[in-house]
Amino acid sequence: MGNKSLVIGEAKAGALRNVTLEAIAAAKQMDEDAEIVGMLCGESGIGDQAQEMIYHGADRVVTVEHNNLQTYTPEGYGQAIMAVADEESPDAIVMGHTAIGKDITPKIASKLDSGLISDAIGIEHEDGETVFTRPIYSGKAFEKKVIRSGRTFVTIRPNNIKPLERDSSQSGTVSTKDVDVKDIHTVIKDVIRKGSEGVDLSEANVIVAGGRGVKSEEGFKPLYDLADALGGAVGASRGACDAEYCDYSLQIGQTGKVVTPDLYIAVGVSGAIQHLAGMSNSKVIVAINKDAESNIFNVADYGIVGDLFEIIPTLTEEVKKI
């Protein structure tokens, strides 16, 4: 029998998260001959999302549906994932390096007595081994890692591995596994969503990030206009969050979100080391700052020296013309 890879999927607001599709592509890159088994947890009605995993390369999907899986808890998801992992005995497990992925994978890895490589951004094959690249020291260096015994367990950073083309002619079974999910110690009474509505910041292809230079909550409005025109999301430095110009859910950096969009536009951000830790691996960085000596220009691919309040509206108008 060939190898098997289990991809633990995630959905948000009723839709599959993009990083789940990237995780399927990662599993394929790790072993293109392996059977790819997707899994999804939820309260009910996750069949469409399971089908979407098949259209993006999963051979089949196992869902676990239970009242106690309405929202994420480590106990609930842990029981569901362990039940599927025990039954499937996969050679590899892949999940997105998301808030849930970061929380649950070390617990599962320790239960399965397995190694774990977290936050991988690249996969290569060398001398018969699968080698994962991951950033260290807040993105200032990279290390290459292999797991030499037991199963390969890995989380992948969003926005680094291209999903496979969607193919709606792909067929595969979606089966439901009965798991008696119980003994949940925490009860989520209500979820209050703040900040990034629309495009998810950690998965956005384009981010317009404002810093203390934006000067006020009002000053962020032109950044939202530019982000809308580009189909992107708005982020912020801690300086802007501390000054209460925006919510902390937008914070990017060492103590905020780590992002790797195709395009990162830093607006009135000085480029402190803690901010760079969250965005310096973005594919293209554009910096807009009135101080030509600002550190942000040291990591920028393109820089504009000038007043953001003049540049941003002009840029938005130009983008709208395209």
Ligand code: FAD
């Ligand atoms: P500033 O450094 O004040 O920069 C504002 C910039 O705006 C300046 O470069 C200025 O030239 C420019 N500017 C002003 N007016 C205009 C204008 N009209 N047009 C154009 N440009 C203009 N920071 C983070 O961002 N993320 C983190 O996760 C984070 N974690 C931290 C963790 C620790 C333990 C510590 C100690 C700090 C952390 N910080 C973090 C804070 C970090 O050190 C900086 O203080 C912060 O990033 C500065 O934010 P800023 O660049 O918006 O503000």
